[in-house]
Structure formats: C-alpha cells, structure tokens
C-alpha cells in the first residue's frame with residue numbers, strides 16, 4: 001500500500017517513528033510529510049532513514065508545485081500521527097496555510113484518513129478541540145482516540161498518543 005504519513009508538532013513524534021518503521025517493515029511504501037513544528041521534535045534524517053524517501057515539508061518547494069494534489073492521488077491511505085490540537089482545529093476550519101493544510105483540502109474522501117491526536121488533557125478536552133473532532137468524524141475521518149495515562153507535561157489524563165501497535169492494527173485492519 002502507498003501510505004501518506006503526516007506528522008504535526010507533538011512530543012509524541014518519536015512514537016510515530018515506530019509506526020513509520022513498522023509500516024515499512026510490513027512492506028508498505030511510506031511517504032512522510034511533516035510540519036515545521038514536527039521537525040522541532042524529530043529530525044528529517046530520522047523520517048528519511050526510516051521511510052527511505054525524501055521528507056516533504058513545504059507547499060512551495062521548487063519543482064514540486066502540485067505535490068499537495070499528487071500525493072493524495074498517489075496514496076491509498078493517509079495517516080496524521082501525531083495530530084496536534086492546532087492541526088485538528090485548523091482542519092475543522094479548512095485552513096490551508098501549509099502543506100498539511102493543503103493536503104487536507106485536497107483529500108479524496110473515497111480513501112481512508114486516520115488521525116491520531118496527542119496532546120495535553122486540557123487541549124484535548126477543550127470545547128473547541130472536541131467540536132473539531134466531532135466535525136472531522138462527521139466528515140468520515142477516523143479518529144484514533146488518545147489513551148489516558150501519564151502525559152509528558154506531568155499531568156495524568158486523556159491525551160496520550162494511542163500505542164503504536166494499536167495504531168498499526170487500526171490502520172492495517
């Protein structure tokens with residue numbers, strides 16, 4: 001399968017690397033796309049090394065002006081993991097001010113899109129975030145709901161990225 005794997009800026013990016021690695025090991029072709037914030041948490045070299053393909057981050061990269069449309073044509077499924085609160089709320093409003101935003105607005109709804117949020121409990125339970133999640137679900141997006149437990153910020157509650165094995169089971173089912 002061709003898998004378009006998108007990462008946004010959460011501390012859980014390091015766990016998403018395990019998901020990318022396992023997908024590649026399972027024989028899938030994985031194209032990673034990361035936001036600028038995601039690259040504050042992990043390096044491009046990690047994603048390129050794991051996927052064996054150049055990482056994409058920019059809407060206006062020279063020579064790749066139709067990437068946001070081509071990638072959705074190419075992909076059999078798309079995964080956004082981890083999904084930040086910022087990203088969920090931008091998606092719900094249709095903001096397309098970066099490559100991920102453009103990919104979302106050119107998403108082919110005939111194909112599956114899995115979104116795995118990861119964030120602080122307050123961000124996750126914020127009414128705006130919850131409304132965005134409901135809106136995305138109503139549009140046919142599969143939300144891989146976060147687990148409850150210890151969070152990087154020291155809080156305990158809902159917001160932990162779903163465990164990589166569970167994400168793999170969900171997207172490969």
Ligand SMILES: Cc1cc2nc3c(=O)[nH]c(=O)nc-3n(C[C@H](O)[C@H](O)[C@H](O)COP(=O)(O)O)c2cc1C
Pocket residue numbers: 007008009010011012035036037038083084085086087118119120123
């Ligand atoms: C140390 C640190 C950890 C963060 N972890 C998260 C997180 O897990 N989830 C989240 O929604 N935002 C988190 N943020 C905030 C996002 O990185 C920020 O909202 C950013 O603008 C998201 O951009 P993006 O959605 O374009 O990737 C974190 C910020 C910092 C400084």
